[in-house]
Amino acid sequence: MSDVIESLASKYGLYLCVECGKCVAICPMGEIYTHVSYEISPRGIIERILLDPEIPEDDCLWFCLTCDLCTNLCPAGVRFRDFVEVARQVAIKNGITExxxxxxxxxxxxxxxxxxxxxxxxxxxxxxxxxxxxxxxxxxxxxxxxxxxxxxxxxxxxxxxxxxxxx
Ligand code: SF4
Ligand code: SF4
Incomplete structure (x- = not known):
């Protein structure tokens, strides 16, 4: 699956991330969920995908609200929301349905x-x-x-x- 994820990472600009953290600052997940960690933040997921281009088998991809605020603020043009939406479909097709x-x-x-x-x-x-x-x-x-x-x-x-x- 790494080829697919690498291709998605490239298509949605994950390699352009300059680790500024603006996406983490604007992300509303902290107001929605009681426990939010770096692992489920956009920046945390981008870092993880770039280090290991596989679909995570844990639930880190499944917290994002797909609001697109991070994309609007990102200075590097990373389209994290679009990446997450497609990555979820890839995960479901590969049997990660829980x-x-x-x-x-x-x-x-x-x-x-x-x-x-x-x-x-x-x-x-x-x-x-x-x-x-x-x-x-x-x-x-x-x-x-x-x-x-x-x-x-x-x-x-x-x-x-x-x-x-x-x-
Ligand atoms: S706002 Fe963009 S460049 Fe900054 S950490 Fe998030 S994804 Fe990376
Ligand atoms: S699209 Fe997801 S990661 Fe980005 S700001 Fe919204 S909830 Fe956070």
Missing amino acids: YSSFCDGCGTYLYPEHILGYLKQELGETAEELLTLCPRCRRYDFGEKLKAQIPGKRKVGSLEVETGDSR
Whole structure:
């Protein structure tokens, strides 16, 4: 996998990093997570990838909120957020799935578990319903619930549509 990661590191400018630390200073992860270490900071991950161009098998890639603030501030043009998003897809394709949550309906990747945990903590029970399905499955689920609640047929434009139980 090192060829893929080296190529991503080059594409997203990780080799350009001048270790100024501005990305660490602006990164909001410190406000979201209770324990933040250098290992999960953008600078820490860049350093690690450049020393060992492999997808980390631990969870360091799965904390980033992909807000892109670090990219906007970086004086060297490093696109860390873009790197993380693609590196996560590479990790999932290589079987590293334990740090991600997937849609209960179709299995599409949704969010890192760390972000989901934070959202659940902030939103409480509402999060269960909102964050377990992808937008497409949520729309389908909503339609099914609607059909179950409104029995019989109804007009949608020029069509007559079955909306559930026709008793
Ligand atoms: S802001 Fe850019 S150059 Fe500075 S440490 Fe972060 S990635 Fe490297
Ligand atoms: S994109 Fe990720 S690493 Fe960069 S500032 Fe946002 S949360 Fe931090």
